[in-house]
Amino acid sequence: MSDPHPSFLERHQFLIYRLFSLAGLIPVGAFLAVHLLTNSSILAGDDGRTFQSRVDLIHSLGPLLVPVEWAFIFLPMLFHAAVGFVIIANGMPNVGSYPYVGNVRYTLQRATGMIAFAFIVWHIVQLHWLGRPFGGGRFDPHHAASTAAEALQPVVVSMLYVIGILSTVFHFSNGLWTLGITWGLWTSPAAMRRANVVSIVIGLGLAAAGLGALGGFRALDIPKAREAEVWAEKQKRALSVPGAAVSPTPIPETSH
Numbered sequence: 001m002s003d004p005h006p007s008f009l010e011r012h013q014f015l016i017y018r019l020f021s022l023a024g025l026i027p028v029g030a031f032l033a034v035h036l037l038t039n040s041s042i043l044a045g046d047d048g049r050t051f052q053s054r055v056d057l058i059h060s061l062g063p064l065l066v067p068v069e070w071a072f073i074f075l076p077m078l079f080h081a082a083v084g085f086v087i088i089a090n091g092m093p094n095v096g097s098y099p100y101v102g103n104v105r106y107t108l109q110r111a112t113g114m115i116a117f118a119f120i121v122w123h124i125v126q127l128h129w130l131g132r133p134f135g136g137g138r139f140d141p142h143h144a145a146s147t148a149a150e151a152l153q154p155v156v157v158s159m160l161y162v163i164g165i166l167s168t169v170f171h172f173s174n175g176l177w178t179l180g181i182t183w184g185l186w187t188s189p190a191a192m193r194r195a196n197v198v199s200i201v202i203g204l205g206l207a208a209a210g211l212g213a214l215g216g217f218r219a220l221d222i223p224k225a226r227e228a229e230v231w232a233e234k235q236k237r238a239l240s241v242p243g244a245a246v247s248p249t250p251i252p253e254t255s256h
């Protein structure tokens with residue numbers, strides 16, 4: 001017999017599940033991909049100059065950065081995570097009826113969602129300025145490469161990043177495949193197999209970008225990166241003061 005008083009979640013199950021699924025792709029998944037690719041620019045071999053310029057580009061949004069972060073990253077992620085926890089707790093019946101229910105990937109999708117949540121909260125506290133009241137917020141956008149590298153030096157921290165990156169990337173790329181089923185994009189077994197290959201390729205690419213970035217930050221020559229950042233900072237300040245002379249000294253070259 002059907003429940004005469006269905007809950008809000010039960011009444012709007014279809015729409016909520018679709019919004020949850022969509023949020024996993026856009027904007028959260030898209031942000032994840034851009035974030036990992038941006039970080040991998042630390043591998044350019046120029047003491048973090050390319051990475052710093054990418055960070056400058058993001059921070060050129062100025063006061064708009066905070067509302068943009070909340071609207072396109074934090075709130076959609078909190079929504080996806082909240083619905084995800086409800087699904088895991090079996091609070092939403094009849095969702096995600098995939099042909100692989102009960103297998104390893106189904107369990108891993110849920111486990112990595114929870115690991116991703118814990119990792120992302122910790123990552124934000126550790127590096128984002130929002131984490132300052134908790135003793136974190138170590139990333140300084142004016143000294144982007146050196147401050148990120150310093151935070152990643154402890155071996156335990158790096159190990160936790162390996163787990164966090166791999167879990168989040170698995171969750172996203174496996175989720176891409178299940179999302180196609182949610183939205184009816186691949187329905188035949190052949191189409192599902194092809195989509196599976198695409199998801200695996202995307203997952204491997206993002207894992208390489210994320211782990212490559214981690215390795216790049218760990219291998220960074222921090223004093224040299226700091227020198228380049230201080231120099232770049234002086235140039236920016238000089239350029240922002242009308243009439244001030246820009247230092248004729250060329251930017252210190254990387255010796256490779």
Ligand code: HEM
Pocket residue numbers: 020021022023024025028029032077080081082084085087088095096109110113114116117168171172174175176177178179180182
């Ligand atoms: C970077 C962060 C995240 C991204 C990019 C992401 C992305 C995705 C995608 C694309 C899907 C597939 C949706 C579908 O099958 O229609 C999914 C499913 C799922 N996500 Fe996330 N997600 C993230 C974080 C989280 C977090 C923090 C949780 C919290 C536990 C979570 C819980 C879940 C669950 C439980 C599913 C499977 C739903 C089902 O079995 O039907 N996700 N995610």
